[in-house]
Amino acid sequence: MADKNDLPSEDQFLCAICLDVFTDPVTIPCGHNFCKDCITEHWDRSDQYQCPVCKEAFTTRPDLRVNTFISEMVAQFRQSAPQKASSCSSEQHIFKPGEVLCDACSETKLKALKSCLVCLASYCETHLEPHLIMSGLKRHQLIDPVENLEDRMCPKHDKPLELFCKTDQTCVCMLCGVLDHKMHKLVPLKEEYEDKKAQLGKTEAETQQMIQKRQLKIQEIKQSVNLSKEDADREIAEGVQVFTALKESVERGEANLVNTIKEKQKTTEKQAEDFIKELEQEISELKKRSSEVEHVTHSEDHLHLLQRFMSLKVAPPTKDWTEVSIHSSHEGTVVRAVAQLEETFSKEIKKMLCEAELKRVQRYAVDVTLDPDSAHPNLILSDDGKQVSHGDVKKNLPDHPGRFSDSNCVLGKQSFSSGRFYFEVQVKGKTQLTLAVVRESINRKGDVTLSPQCGNWSIRLRDGKEYKAVDDPPVRLSLKSQPQKVGVFVDYEEGLISFYDVDAAALIYSFTGCSFTEKLFPYFNPGLNDGGKNSAPLIISPVRVN
Template structure:
């Protein structure tokens, strides 16, 4: 005899009162089963009747545990405990199993035919029963009712392109006649491709915004650095103003006090002299009084003649103390202060301006391919001077000839840049920038019309801006280091005396339309008078930020 396999459900082992698995189950005469303590509590609170069918009992009777059901409930409780421990309970966000009654376990599949979701245990019939195997299973999803056609109660398997909605197999026949209908999978593939493009577009938008964030942060950092520099300059300027005010105030007070002391000293001298004369006159008065009492004629006459000999004779009517006049002293001090402050402020502002443009410093090296054959370059291409003999170099259309000039390797076609050249001990040099297309063969006048924005030194003391014909420049000191600053968009080329922090000259209103290169000429050797090299300085920007 073969044993019949069967599966009892959880509902068969639930007490109708506490809705939990039986504990000490008892069977009433009407055939219904309950937990023993549930029935007793029910009878205590109501009539003696069956909680399910309401069959009345006219007296209470002894309730005995149904051992068969008790053993079956224990086995079911043990089996349910194993299953619940083997299978994960549904967490928030998970799709729960629709069949589980106690602990809702996590669903592993949803059936689009049954419109239910199943855990591993409750999914088994769909995997074994031939009739259920034909059902369409999918990954767990919620709201399975939304996958059914509300009109025909059939799964939504098609897509109507005309109405842009999902439809079932009956919709094209009944409600969507003559509409363009395609399988859901085909529309899915199209939209998935579009989604891929949209995702790529979103990633590009994210990247652009991240770059924009970096740009904003960089701009903010630059703004902070600029603000810190300006505050440092402002503090320095006002500290200088305060020091000048205090110094001028001290000098003014000192001048007034010195004048007053001189007056007091003079007055004190006059008072002392007058007091001495008063003392002398008092003494003479005593002698006169004594002589007036004398009865000796001879002694009187002899003493009378000597009375006028030692008497003070100074005429004090012409002597006076003129009060010192302080009128205009404060005005003079303020005028001097204003003059000193203007000089100091100009000096500080020029220094701040130079420091500001130095922040755009670039590392410039000289290009040997452009150097005249008589120019000698250092190994690092930072120093150049004119040699006695020309080198035998191959023809090169970029090389200057016969002008003893050289260009920098670096070119600039936008923004701002700055570089410095040391011209110490030199009696002749030319410095500036030039456009890429300048002529390099033959004698070409250096001027903006020919693509040069330069200045020079000749004969050791003649400075000039080469604006067409040389424009003489009057400098307060001889520059040892010259800075060149270019603002491409503003059309500005400025030259600075670095040590004096003074602006030498500026080309303004320039129109740049191509690359610009640093332009250098160390000048001729001139019998060893101009043998010192022209040196392109190396500027470390981090050092500038610390100033």
């Protein structure tokens, strides 16, 4: 009798389907053994009857009868040795959410290490061992554990999907490649995987780029909202300031109206009081004369009456009250007050709007410096490029292509071809000057003709008092006071150039409807020195928003 230690190894009693020790082992016609339930379920979900190990196909479904010999051997094996397959090592990792379960574990499900495309099952470390040591199972195709293994089998031929048909853009099995896709372009799944992976990598890069662009757009929109809020807050503050000033002006007008009417009424009452007092005085005198006349007329003394007659006959001196009257009408007072208020309003509103407009354009301030390569040789520029004046001595300078040869002017270094910009120039003490914005192609080697048609938009001062806008036709400017500092604003897209009296917060002149197609440059002409009368420099000043 054989010793229990001479029993076959555990590998000989494992079902190739469940990889556990046989339960009701049956033998199919090709000679391979399986658990009765395992092979029954395998054939129930398949369109053909095939051996899971050798792939031999049977035309009819074989009858399954328990192999009593193998069954007895399994019973002896169960009694003599602990089942390795049914007692999975406690050292293995317990299944976690998101991981694939071992299909062979009967009790605690463990994490699968591999999935078999032939067995259509996933196995943990213990149940995977037969695939690593048994010659028949070594030929099975193992992959990293996945769920729904049935989806990786060809539904028509029950074969693994190993090829990719580029013609139909679908995954197929080997048999499909021979039968249904014979003339199609077929490649291994791995090759198509690498190609599609590269495409997805490119798509991912493009997607990330799109995400970044949209994130930047979000930041841009948020920034726009923030700027809009700042503008709104600023406009509200300025609006409140304007309307507060207007309300105060109305209140002052109302107070003046009331005071005017009250003062007029007070004057009327005083005049009436004086008239009444005077009238009462005359009445008193007349009553006194009347009393005397009455007394004399009742007297029987003939001599006394005749003696008093002449003095009593003439009435006491009185005023002629016929034309005297009290004019107490206040008609037109309110109308005149409202008209005056309207005029005041108009002036105040115009002033406030100019102040608000100046504050708005000052937000587009840029740093402008003078370009020495464009300066006429008679001009004197400061080291910091912020001041220019006319000198009596012509300097020997290189004939730079951009230098003005005839006109005593200089351009700013900075050019502008879009958007808005603003700068300020101190003109205090000047008797002559020209400030302008000019296009890049302005004539440098001859007289500069000042006109919008020639690409320059300017204002000029002559004789220390007369400002003129060099428009078509030129416009003589009536200014209340001589500007000490001039602000220059340009809106490229709007075609607008405006000059401001900064200290008075007043608009000097605007060129509208301009068409800009080139770069624009600030232009400065300090005028001739004129024996020292016009020696003060033009100074580009820092912009300070009030």
